[in-house]
Structure formats: structure tokens, C-alpha cells
Amino acid sequence: MPRTRTKSLLRSLLAIGAAGALAGFGTFSAFSSSTENPGNKIEAGTVVLSDNDSGSALYSVTGAKAGDTVDRCITVAYSGDLAADVKLYLPDAVGPLAQYVDMTVTAGTDASPSFGDCTGFVADGAAVYTGTLNGFRTAHSSWANGLAYNPGGDTKWDGGDAVTFRVQLTLQNDNNAQGKVTGDHRLMWEARNQ
Amino acid sequence: MSLSPVIAVRLAGLLAGLSLVAGVAFGAWRVPASPRTAGLDAELRVVGTGEVGVAPAGAAVRGSGLAAGGPAARGRVRLTNQTAGPLAVAPRVSGGDPALDRLVEVELRTAGAVVFRGSLERLRANSGVAVATLRRGGRRSFELAVRVPSSAGEDAVAQAGRWTLTFVGAR
Numbered sequence A: 001m002p003r004t005r006t007k008s009l010l011r012s013l014l015a016i017g018a019a020g021a022l023a024g025f026g027t028f029s030a031f032s033s034s035t036e037n038p039g040n041k042i043e044a045g046t047v048v049l050s051d052n053d054s055g056s057a058l059y060s061v062t063g064a065k066a067g068d069t070v071d072r073c074i075t076v077a078y079s080g081d082l083a084a085d086v087k088l089y090l091p092d093a094v095g096p097l098a099q100y101v102d103m104t105v106t107a108g109t110d111a112s113p114s115f116g117d118c119t120g121f122v123a124d125g126a127a128v129y130t131g132t133l134n135g136f137r138t139a140h141s142s143w144a145n146g147l148a149y150n151p152g153g154d155t156k157w158d159g160g161d162a163v164t165f166r167v168q169l170t171l172q173n174d175n176n177a178q179g180k181v182t183g184d185h186r187l188m189w190e191a192r193n194q
Numbered sequence B: 001m002s003l004s005p006v007i008a009v010r011l012a013g014l015l016a017g018l019s020l021v022a023g024v025a026f027g028a029w030r031v032p033a034s035p036r037t038a039g040l041d042a043e044l045r046v047v048g049t050g051e052v053g054v055a056p057a058g059a060a061v062r063g064s065g066l067a068a069g070g071p072a073a074r075g076r077v078r079l080t081n082q083t084a085g086p087l088a089v090a091p092r093v094s095g096g097d098p099a100l101d102r103l104v105e106v107e108l109r110t111a112g113a114v115v116f117r118g119s120l121e122r123l124r125a126n127s128g129v130a131v132a133t134l135r136r137g138g139r140r141s142f143e144l145a146v147r148v149p150s151s152a153g154e155d156a157v158a159q160a161g162r163w164t165l166t167f168v169g170a171r
Helices: A004-028 A096-100 A133-139 B005-029 B098-103 B120-125 B151-158
Strands: A050-052 A069-078 A084-089 A101-110 A122-123 A129-132 A161-171 A188-193 B040-047 B054-055 B058-066 B073-081 B087-095 B105-110 B113-119 B132-134 B139-146 B160-171
Touching: A050 A188, A050 B113, A069 A084, A096 A101, A096 A129, A096 A133, A096 B040, A101 A133, A129 A133, A129 B120, A188 B151, B040 B073, B040 B139, B058 B139, B073 B087, B073 B132, B098 B113, B098 B120, B098 B151, B105 B120, B113 B120, B132 B139
Parallel strands: B040 B160
Antiparallel strands: A050 A069, A069 A161, A084 A188, A101 A122, A101 A129, A101 A161, B040 B058, B054 B073, B058 B073, B073 B139, B087 B132, B087 B160, B105 B113, B105 B139
């Protein structure tokens, strides 16, 4: 009897081994190949331009006399993550006084900018515009003919770039300027990605 | 009808063998297809605006392999009010993958007090809520911490994101 049991046990083990071998062969013997292209996604970049005016006008003068000057600074900063071009233009029509207002725009830096204040302004080269307010409007009235400027001689604006623009306006000593107005107008800086 | 002991043993042996093979095959199928990194790679850039200057600009916080419930990556920036008057400043999040926002917890601390603690998802939703007021020309340092909450579990594994934080005048 013990012999028969031993035989049975051996046969059972043989059956287990055979079944395992067959199943294992079936499992591991298949050829296979795969390839994948992982991590696909699209993230849109950003173009974000801001200034430090908090909604206040850079200049608002009433009762100006011949020779009166305003000298004001505004800082424009770019925080987008796409490289961009920035242009300055004057989109609004200006009134008849604009032809008697001399205008100079100079770009530069200010280590401690404060809207309107030019105390710490350091020019980055010569003025980028010299003429009259009316002339500026004629030459730079939209993005298409806007006055382009890049920080520090670079070819683009990157996130973290900031430029301070000094705007100087002087009323000419011309009797024809009396009683005239420029009307409200916006100075527009616009960024577009490259 | 009852099985003889011999047949019963044989059947049991056969079933045990098949189970063993099935287990091995199942285990083989479960082998991961690719290696995984330890955790989330996160970068938080702080960029200045016209109203609020930032120093130093750029990547204020960089965390590599941040694990759920693990230590935070930290950084510090100094904000300057560049407007002509007092300014309430609010953090604003942009960029990054919004799907990862809930996996990243941000803490903003200034003058020893926590002014924001929560997920990037909440910070993005709260954009515009002031966390501090700076006087004209005023400066203030902020400490930033970025961590992956333990609730993120395995979701943060092998992920990476880069977010931009700006501070704007609160409305």
C-alpha cells in the first residue's frame, strides 16, 4: 500500500509539473513588442503686460502756461512666459493743442520705481521719441506703427523684464496755443508674443 | 458517487499546479512597464508686475521629487510697491497644469504670519484676494513653501509642473 501511495504522489507531482510547464510555456513563450509615446499635453503660454499706474493718469494738467513742463515716469513690466514684442502707441485722437506740446519719451530703468516719480530713473541711451504730441499720434497710433522698444538692447521681452518710460511734455511758447486742449488720451503699451 | 483517495489527490495536485501557474502569470503581467521617479518636481516662479516689483525674480522655489506628506521646498522673495500710493497685493497663479493644482500645497508667510495656506487650486480660485498692504515705496519679504499633501498619495509620482506667481493690486 505505501508503494502505491508513493506512486500516486509521484504521479500527482508529475501532473503538477507538466501542467505548470505547459501553462508557463503558454504564458512566457509569446513574442511581443510595444512602443509608446507618453506624456502628451498642450499648455498655452501667456502674454501679460502691466504698469504701475493703478489706474491714475500719468499727467493731467489744467491752466498750463507757455513753457510749463511735466516730467513723469511709468514702469511697464512683462510677466508672461512667451517671448514678446512691446510697442507704445497713442490710440486716441488728440485735440488742437497737441501740435504745441513738445514731447520726449525716454526708456530706461529705475531701481525703486514709484509711479510718476523719476527720481531714480536712469536712461538707456537717447530718447526714443522727440517731437510733438501731435507728431507722436500721427506716427504711432496703433500696433502696426507702434514705437517698439526692447529692454536693455535685447530683441524681446521675457517674463520679469521691466522698463521705465520717462515722458516729458512742454507747452510751447506760442500764442496760438491759448485756450486749446489736447483732450483725454491714452498712452498704450501692448505686448504680442513673437 | 465518491472519488477514490488517489484520484482526489491527483485532482488536488492538478488544481494546485494550475493555480501556481496562474499566479506566476498574473504576477508577470503586473510588473511595471517603466521606472518611476520619487515624486513631484515643482517650480514656482515669482515674477514682478508694474505695480509690484519682485526680488529676486525667477524661480523662487524649486522642489525635486517631492513626496506626498514629505518635507516642503522653500524660498523667499521681497515685494516692492511701485505705485504712487498704498497698495493691497494679491497673489495670482498662472501657467502650470491645472490638473496638478490639487497636488501642490502652497504656504505664504510674511512678518511671521501665514497669510495663505492651501492648494494651488484654491490659490488660483482666490486670485484677487489681498494678503498684505504695502505703503508707497514699501517693501515686504514673503517666505514661500511648496509641498505635496499626504492626500495626494501616488498621484504626485512622476509628475512635474512649473507655475508662475505674480502679485497684483487687489481690487
